[in-house]
Amino acid sequence: MSTMNAQLPGVFYRRPTPDHAPFVEVGGKVEPGQTIALIEVMKTYNEVKADRSGTVSRILLDDGDEVEAGQGIVEVDEV
Amino acid sequence: MNGRGRILVANRGEIAVRVVRACHAAGHEAVAVYSDADKNARWVELADEAVHIGGSPAAKSYLNTDAILEAAKYSEVDAVHPGYGFLSENAAFARAVTAAGFTFVGPPPEVIELMGDKASARTAATAAGVPVVPGSRPVADTADALRAAEEIGYPILVKAAAGGGGRGIRPVRDRAQLEEVFAGACAEAQSAFGDGTAYLERALPGARHVEVQLLADDHGGMVHLFERDCSVQRRRQKLLEEAPAPDLPESTRRELGEAARLLGSHVGYRNAGTVEFLVAPDGGFYFIEMNTRVQVEHPITEAITGVDLVAEQLRVADGQRLSLSQESVSHRGAAVELRINAEDPDNDFTPTPGEITAFDQPGGPGVRVDTALTRGDRISPFYDSLIAKLVCWGSDRQQAYARAGQALREFRVEGVASTIPLHRRLVEDPELLAGPVHTTWLEERS
Structure with a gap:
């Protein structure tokens, strides 16, 4: 198991807009480069991309939570 | 409030400081609100009392109507000043404030509602006899949009009815492009604003953004305080504003002011508001939208008229008459405002949060x-990302810009990137100094 971290401080979002489904769910597979979350920094939305492949085992934050740079956001079981 | 009251400042940042100052100068007490991130902020320190309203993300604090109403009740205020942004143009918030027994420092909720929806604002302007940009009613689908565009003439803009602040606008040059993008633009509006309604407007290449400041009271007082030119923009965000608008024919200036007052009277406007127009190269002007709140760039109007706009807002909310009339208000000299943002102009204006390690003001x-x-x-x-607004007045435009240049040389911000280097170049730019520029001037040259 390993953790993917936020590169930027800001507000965490799991989905592209409030009406959309989350980018990833627990049990879902991710590939490097895949968008897994958004972080809003001063009204600018930045995509968080997976840096490895694996299966999501835990999502550590909820929509609208504040996040620090370096904080863990998603845990994956690497393949 | 009977002259002395207690006012909740339902905002943050420089505008919260501005409103606290105005409250104190008018003999009112000011109650600040703050989120986790703003615990030690300047407006909290300056206010007579401060109430914590929630977590750092705005949705948990400055956009949380319940938390703000709770703070108003707890601190027993008479009135709520919404500042700009956040809930300032939210009719439901204004209604909730009023229903809870507080005075809302702004126009009545139904006026916010009417002017907040671009389509109904357009209809109101037309009914008031104020020219609007040639455009359509809300269009239903791509076929409907194509028909409407033929009547208006290309190039056009597809605009989200619920958009604002430069968001929800898509330029389209011809029929083929409209056919390609219309459905997507509606879907985007639906997800961004919860409302997929779109309408079309003629694009006006070379137009300037000129806006008129209005003040109105409950006793029939309706005054315009001349215009501001906000044509220096990047991605439809204003970067530099000046008043009065340079090289605007005196007749156009008079007509703009009168048009703003006509619209204000027609919709029963109260308190401070701004009527925005596009002024085409041929001198024709067209209403685009109204902001039903105090504007970021209000200080340049204060600089040339000597009128304290926030003080007038508080008078009006208190049921008093404006302290001025159309006959008594005049303007002198020129003023320019530069928005110093924590953005890196050499790196696509990327926002740069962080600690300010040096801050020397001019x-x-x-x-x-x-x-x-x-x-x-x-x-x-x-x-x-707003760090500061630098406002420079001079007895003429040249002196205002020269003072701005000196002030920018003195202004030192370290620890985060800022737009100061861009502004240093702008205030010495021969094209800008030579006269009016249009709304896409800055983007076209960089």
Whole structure:
């Protein structure tokens, strides 16, 4: 198991807009480069991309939570 | 409030500081609100009392109507000043404030509602006899949009009815492009604003953004305080504003002011508001939208008229008459405002949160800095990137820009990137100094 971290401080979002489904769910597979979350920094939305492949085992934050740079956001079981 | 009241300042940053100052100068008490990130902020320190309203993300604090109403009740205020942004143009918020027994420092909720929806604002302007940009009613689908566009003529803009602040606007040059993008633009509007309604407007290449400041009271007083030119923009965000608008024919200036008053009277406007127009190269002007609140760039109007706009807002909310009339108000000299943002102009204006390690403000005659920051403060990632507004007045336009140049040389911000280097170049730019520029001037040259 390993953790993917936020590169930027800001507000965490799991989905592209409030009406959309989350980018990833627990049990879902991710590939490097895949968008897994958004972080809003001063009204600018930045995509968080997976840096490895694996299966999501835990999502550590909820929509609208504040996040620090370096904080863990998603845990994956690497393949 | 009977002259002396207690006012909740339902905002943050430099505008919260501005409103606290105005409250105190008018003999009112000011109650601040703050989120986790803003615990040690300047407006909290300056206010008579401060109430914590929630977590750092704006949705948990400054956009949380319940938390703000709770703070108003707890601190037993008479009135709520919404500032700009956040809930300032939210009719439901204004209604909730009023229903809870407080005075809302702004127009009545039904006026916010009417002017907040671009389509109904257009209809109101037309009914008031104020020219609007040639455009359509809301269009139902691509076929409907194509028919409407034929009547208006290309190039056009597809605009989200619920958009604002430059968001929800898509330029389209011809029929083929409209066919391709219309459905996507509606879907985007639906997800961004919860409302997929779109309408079309003629694009006006070479137009300037000129807006008129209005003030109105409950006793029939309706005064315009001349215009501001906000044509220096990037991605439809204003970067530099000046008043009066340079090289505007006196007849156009008079007509713009009168049009703004006509519209204000027609919709029963109260308190401070701004009527925005596009002025085409041929001198024709067209209403685009109305902002039903105090504007970021209001200080340049204060600089040329000597009128304290926030003080007038508080008078009006208190049921008093405006302290001025159309006959008594005049303007003198010129003023320019530069928005110093925590953005890196050399890196696509990427926002740069962080700690401010040096903060030396400029000074001298005609120089005003509105900011909530001091050295050691953090620019938080949760809110907008505004560090400070630098406002410079001169007895003429040339002196205003020269003072701005000197002030920018003195202004030192370290620890985060800022737009100061861009502004240093702008205030010495021969094209800008030579006369009016249009709204896409800055983007076309960089």
